[in-house]
Amino acid sequence: xxxxxxxxxxxxxxxxxxxxxxxxxxxxxxxxxxxxxxxxxxxxxxxxxxxxxxxxxxxxxxxxxxxxxxxxxxxxxxxxxxxxxxxxxxxxxxxxxxxxxxxxxxxxxxxxxxxxxxxxxxxxxxxxxxxxxxxxxxxxxxxxxxxxxxxxxxxxxxxxxxxxxxxxxxxxxxxxxxxxxxxxxxxxxxxxxxxxxxxxxxxxxxxxxxxxxxxxxxxxxxxxxxxxxxxxxxxxxxxxxxxxxxxxxxxxxxxxxxxxxxxxxxxxxxxxxxxxxxxxxxxxxxxxxxxxxxxxxxxxxxxxxxxxxxxxxxxxxxxxxxxxxxxxxxxxxxxxxxxxxxxxxxxxxxxxxxxxxxxxxxxxxxxxxxxxxxxxxxxxxxxxxxxxxxxxxxxxxxxxxxxxxxxxxxxxxxxxxxxxxxxxxxx
Amino acid sequence: xxxxxxxxxxxxxxxxxxxxxxxxxxxxxxxxxxxxxxxxxxxxxxxxxxxxxxxxxxxxxxxxxxxxxxxxxxxxxxxxxxxxxxxxxxxxxxxxxxxxxxxxxxxxxxxxxxxxxxx
Amino acid sequence: xxxxxxxxxxxxxxxxxxxxxxxxxxxxxxxxxxxxxxxxxxxxxxxxxxxxxxxxxxxxxxxxxxxxxxxxxxxxxxxxxxxxxxxxxxxxxxxxxxxxxxxxxxxxxxxxxxxxxxxxxxxxxxxxxxxxxxxxxxxxxxxxxxxxxxxxxxxxxxxxxxxxxxxxxxxxxxxx
Amino acid sequence: xxxxxxxxxxxxxxxxxxxxxxxxxxxxxxxxxxxxxxxxxxxxxxxxxxxxxxxxxxxxxxxxxxxxxxxxxxxxxxxxxxxxxxxxxxxxxxxxxxxxxxxxxxxxxxxxxxxxxxxxxxxxxxxxxxxxxxxxxxxxxxxxxxxxxxxxxxxxxxxxxxxxxxxxxxxxxxxxxxxxxxxxxxxxxxxxxxxxxxxxxxxxxxxxxxxxxxxxxxxxxxxxxxxxxxxxxxxxxxxxxxxxxxx
Numbered sequence: 001x002x003x004x005x006x007x008x009x010x011x012x013x014x015x016x017x018x019x020x021x022x023x024x025x026x027x028x029x030x031x032x033x034x035x036x037x038x039x040x041x042x043x044x045x046x047x048x049x050x051x052x053x054x055x056x057x058x059x060x061x062x063x064x065x066x067x068x069x070x071x072x073x074x075x076x077x078x079x080x081x082x083x084x085x086x087x088x089x090x091x092x093x094x095x096x097x098x099x100x101x102x103x104x105x106x107x108x109x110x111x112x113x114x115x116x117x118x119x120x121x122x123x124x125x126x127x128x129x130x131x132x133x134x135x136x137x138x139x140x141x142x143x144x145x146x147x148x149x150x151x152x153x154x155x156x157x158x159x160x161x162x163x164x165x166x167x168x169x170x171x172x173x174x175x176x177x178x179x180x181x182x183x184x185x186x187x188x189x190x191x192x193x194x195x196x197x198x199x200x201x202x203x204x205x206x207x208x209x210x211x212x213x214x215x216x217x218x219x220x221x222x223x224x225x226x227x228x229x230x231x232x233x234x235x236x237x238x239x240x241x242x243x244x245x246x247x248x249x250x251x252x253x254x255x256x257x258x259x260x261x262x263x264x265x266x267x268x269x270x271x272x273x274x275x276x277x278x279x280x281x282x283x284x285x286x287x288x289x290x291x292x293x294x295x296x297x298x299x300x301x302x303x304x305x306x307x308x309x310x311x312x313x314x315x316x317x318x319x320x321x322x323x324x325x326x327x328x329x330x331x332x333x334x335x336x337x338x339x340x341x342x343x344x345x346x347x348x349x350x351x352x353x354x355x356x357x358x359x360x361x362x363x364x365x366x367x368x369x370x371x372x373x374x375x376x377x378x379x380x381x382x383x384x385x386x387x388x389x390x391x392x393x394x395x396x397x398x399x400x401x402x403x404x405x406x407x408x409x410x411x412x413x414x415x416x417x418x419x420x421x422x423x424x425x426x427x
Numbered sequence: 428x429x430x431x432x433x434x435x436x437x438x439x440x441x442x443x444x445x446x447x448x449x450x451x452x453x454x455x456x457x458x459x460x461x462x463x464x465x466x467x468x469x470x471x472x473x474x475x476x477x478x479x480x481x482x483x484x485x486x487x488x489x490x491x492x493x494x495x496x497x498x499x500x501x502x503x504x505x506x507x508x509x510x511x512x513x514x515x516x517x518x519x520x521x522x523x524x525x526x527x528x529x530x531x532x533x534x535x536x537x538x539x540x541x542x543x544x545x546x
Numbered sequence: 547x548x549x550x551x552x553x554x555x556x557x558x559x560x561x562x563x564x565x566x567x568x569x570x571x572x573x574x575x576x577x578x579x580x581x582x583x584x585x586x587x588x589x590x591x592x593x594x595x596x597x598x599x600x601x602x603x604x605x606x607x608x609x610x611x612x613x614x615x616x617x618x619x620x621x622x623x624x625x626x627x628x629x630x631x632x633x634x635x636x637x638x639x640x641x642x643x644x645x646x647x648x649x650x651x652x653x654x655x656x657x658x659x660x661x662x663x664x665x666x667x668x669x670x671x672x673x674x675x676x677x678x679x680x681x682x683x684x685x686x687x688x689x690x691x692x693x694x695x696x697x698x699x700x701x702x703x704x705x706x707x708x709x710x711x712x713x714x715x716x717x718x719x720x721x722x
Numbered sequence: 723x724x725x726x727x728x729x730x731x732x733x734x735x736x737x738x739x740x741x742x743x744x745x746x747x748x749x750x751x752x753x754x755x756x757x758x759x760x761x762x763x764x765x766x767x768x769x770x771x772x773x774x775x776x777x778x779x780x781x782x783x784x785x786x787x788x789x790x791x792x793x794x795x796x797x798x799x800x801x802x803x804x805x806x807x808x809x810x811x812x813x814x815x816x817x818x819x820x821x822x823x824x825x826x827x828x829x830x831x832x833x834x835x836x837x838x839x840x841x842x843x844x845x846x847x848x849x850x851x852x853x854x855x856x857x858x859x860x861x862x863x864x865x866x867x868x869x870x871x872x873x874x875x876x877x878x879x880x881x882x883x884x885x886x887x888x889x890x891x892x893x894x895x896x897x898x899x900x901x902x903x904x905x906x907x908x909x910x911x912x913x914x915x916x917x918x919x920x921x922x923x924x925x926x927x928x929x930x931x932x933x934x935x936x937x938x939x940x941x942x943x944x945x946x947x948x949x950x951x952x953x954x955x956x957x958x959x960x961x962x963x964x965x966x967x968x969x
């Protein structure tokens with residue numbers, strides 16, 4: 001079943017006139033292929049719509065089908081657009097963190113890291129080593145959490161129902177760790193400009209080690225279920241293959257690109273924080289089909305476990321947040337003694353810190369790809385512009401190349417392996 | 428004479444009664460508020476633009492007919508199963524083999540004509 | 547990262563290639579930025595992409611910025627990335643607001659970087675900047691028939707004021 | 723047989739007033755605001771106590787086998803998914819069977835922020851669900867627009883569709899959603915949890931308490947007077963009903 005038959009109707013280059021209305025007059029645009037073929041061999045243009053169990057969120061795909069074969073596909077997004085970037089413009093820098101977290105709601109630590117890293121770059125503020133280790137620790141835990149939710153829902157899409165329950169059981173373990181160190185399961189607002197909000201409690205390291213000791217065996221179980229599962233192999237092998245050059249042209253980053261053979265991972269290429277002195281490998285695929293994407297992500301989970309263990313071993317002592325009083329709250333006990341601490345505290349709490357004018361772009365390797373944050377500061381206490389370059393928004397463009405020419409069932413598999421998060425796409 | 432059919436009748440009557448009751452009670456007790464959107468076809472939450480006169484591809488009917496053909500074949504094998512332990516004669520065995528072989532020929536023909544792979 | 551002198555060299559090469567198109571450069575926070583005149587943005591991008599010495603082949607992001615008080619009001623920012631040399635370069639096209647309900651115009655770079663298709667639709671959707679030559683310039687995130695460009699700084703934030711009990715005498719039947 | 727004839731043969735002792743849960747809620751809200759009087763009030767008081775055993779049986783059947791619709795909008799959807807996971811198992815309440823199509827679903831959990839582009843889709847899905855149907859607005863965003871007070875988010879799902887239960891939190895923990903679900907079940911069974919005023923008998927703290935501080939205008943005072951008497955009669959009727967058993 002060759003998936004890459006040259007689809008006759010490729011985009012708008014066929015200019016057949018459409019004759020009388022074939023598929024009802026729709027205010028909603030129909031795809032080019034749907035219109036181009038004329039009345040006698042009509043294509044069924046349907047909405048693979050906002051409310052659908054297999055779209056991993058409120059994504060709508062306008063699909064032109066010829067029987068079971070997808071002739072054209074047009075993603076329509078914006079159904080969960082919350083205007084977060086506009087809201088960020090009238091909040092002080094502290095208050096923007098909860099907004100930015102809720103964009104890509106599965107990898108909230110990475111959103112925080114992108115924004116906070118960008119603001120620290122604008123302020124030229126160095127964070128203490130303990131804070132950078134804690135950040136990496138929480139980000140890698142979040143990567144495992146995000147990949148577990150992806151694995152659970154994607155395997156559910158392909159019919160492996162039990163995977164959903166296994167993965168969500170382990171996900172709850174990760175959320176317990178987040179709850180222990182940050183107080184909240186999701187959207188924890190744990191990263192602060194200048195470091196981390198609070199030091200980790202005493203028993204946290206022990207629990208994380210217990211989790212890291214048990215996680216690889218769990219991953220072996222999952223791989224035992226799926227790796228040589230006949231149905232899973234049949235559904236994912238050689239399906240949705242897109243060449244590496246085309247992916248680079250489309251701006252795709254993350255596991256999708258690494259599965260196609262391009263070893264591009266911002267943790268290795270532009271290592272921020274303490275990634276350079278941790279040794280971990282980057283899984284890279286060869287063929288670039290659904291199966292490679294699955295193997296790359298599961299292997300990434302194993303690498304994250306190794307990173308977490310090393311980060312825990314090398315966790316330095318010392319402050320968990322910078323002590324630049326212009327930006328960071330002074331410790332509580334100093335308020336009663338020193339006058340400056342009181343003034344700084346009052347200034348920071350009422351108006352927030354000011355950032356000198358400038359622009360900065362700071363990118364982080366999120367579970368879905370390069371998550372960049374572009375902040376324009378105009379000297380006041382509120383950012384003039386916050387733009388988040390979301391990996392799912394860009395990777396979604398590769399869906400069309402994967403699905404055209406394949407079957408409808410493969411489209412669901414491609415969408416599952418793409419792992420789009422609609423909060424990030426629609427911001 | 429009637430006595431030997433009584434269980435069948437009782438069983439059929441109960442089946443109809445319980446099935447009908449379950450179906451009817453829903454209609455009786457459930458509130459009924461038709462509105463325009465409820466009668467429209469459900470297409471992922473959007474008004475559907477597929478015209479009623481849309482003709483589906485031939486492959487769908489092909490698959491449906493082939494399924495019916497070979498499904499009936501299995502249904503015919505059930506009665507054989509029922510009498511199998513009583514009959515224990517070669518004649519029944521040969522008869523079943525011929526029946527299955529004939530349909531196997533049909534299967535090979537259909538396969539060779541390419542009706543099985545999806546176009 | 548191209549450091550400050552490197553950035554100046556790129557600016558000079560560009561000036562003699564595209565004739566006075568680089569309006570300014572600044573290098574801060576470890577990343578250089580070229581401020582270019584919107585008419586020549588396509589040639590500059592093509593030069594930066596194909597020139598053997600530069601090869602910024604990967605466009606990681608394209609986004610719009612509204613610097614309302616500042617005069618060239620709109621900025622369209624291209625975040626270019628050279629993967630082998632791991633260098634980022636930012637190119638900002640400074641667009642003037644034509645005023646009234648005319649929309650600022652710019653050449654679309656989808657022909658150079660296919661990834662820009664969604665990005666440019668988003669910039670059009672939020673700032674009303676028209677990209678000439680874009681294959682399918684429609685709103686991407688807002689509803690199709692939405693009026694107004696939401697992320698311009700003079701667009702109101704929207705939302706509803708929260709009515710507390712003490713405000714009820716002013717609006718007795720606020721819940722209708 | 724025509725359904726009405728069948729009903730005439732075995733009347734279900736349904737009270738004359740429409741039993742639609744939604745209308746009763748609106749009437750209860752008007753009562754609290756003090757603009758419900760005369761026969762309307764009598765009917766409301768008498769019918770708000772679940773009387774018939776048949777109704778109780780139907781309510782019990784409905785409450786313990788609710789099929790929620792998988793309607794994940796945003797971050798709350800991830801927490802909604804986790805109520806089906808082994809730890810917060812909603813199968814204990816008979817609701818683990820998440821249906822994808824609105825035709826087979828009884829409960830629409832609006833999990834996440836409802837943007838202006840998604841609102842017509844939500845409303846259409848709600849219309850396409852079959853009665854009896856309920857809606858849980860999960861999380862701050864669908865209850866009240868949450869932290870996103872801006873142009874893109876509808877400030878509260880009850881602006882365009884009736885909502886029965888609001889679950890606070892951003893995202894609410896899975897236990898909070900299961901607790902909201904239990905509240906809905908008690909509501910379907912006919913004895914909704916009393917409001918906080920009845921539970922902590924803080925009867926005197928309604929809006930009209932402001933009259934004591936003297937800022938209330940004249941007609942406000944009259945309106946509050948009338949509302950207080952109605953509440954008193956409501957109180958008397960309810961206590962009489964609970965003492966004397968179903969009237």
